[in-house]
Amino acid sequence: MYRNLFAFIAGGIFGAGLLVSGMTNTDKVQGWLDVFGDWDPTLAFVLGGAIIPMAIAWQFANRRARSALGTDLPGKPDPRLGHNLVIGSVLFGAGWGIVGLCPGPAIASISYGGLGGLVFLIAMLAGMLAAPPVRKGIDRMAAA
């Protein structure tokens, strides 16, 4: 019950932050990525602003055994990089550039993103469902 309530609150603050910061505006995101055009630095302020409270939160989390609701906290970050991390991030970045939406803003803007936003979200879910077999194929090629 409390887990769902606080998940809803966290999701709500995340959504409000994405809207306020302008990150559901594809022009601003593509403006940030367009280093040879009319470059828009807003995204740096968003990412910088988001990292500050989260860096403090990690300091608290690292000194505790459990979350406030008694659930396990995430373990230490995995030091292994691996080909899927790099290949996946390159594919994600390419798609992010084409449309200017990443998963959070794509979900947050669904009520005002029109048909284009809906089609993007459906395509994104389809891409997610394709990931497990593609991952298997990449692993097989990497092992060969």
Added chain:
Amino acid sequence: MIETDWILGLAGGLMIGVAAAVFLLVNGRIMGASGLIGGLADRSGWGNAGERVAFLAGLVAVPAVMVLLVPAFTGTDTNITGNFAAIIAGGLLVGLGTRLANGCTSGHGVCGISRFSLRGIVATVFYLLAGGISVVLLKHLLGVI
């Protein structure tokens, strides 16, 4: 020169960070948008489906209400392209890529970099580079977006 958009970006960014902090310290979870929805899509995260659905409900509902009721945000437009081939290609790549990489801008970017995770930093470098190349290539060289 400081522009209003930068201040809004910083304010919104702080809210995103507070949301991630709440999700970590209260729920014990990393706030990654692609993982939260992806685990529902492929059933790998059905063990805590309620928490995921609640998070996504807040993520959709709060901006929806703000755009409807808060004068500063009424009429907000995503300015998404009208090119549906681009939308479908972009969506497929974002979905596939974030699941292969196990994270996106929120999980690797916000939550990973803030704890100096090597995976988060490497992922962010590669998706920023690929995003920049993609925009420069498609906009300036090919003129399709």
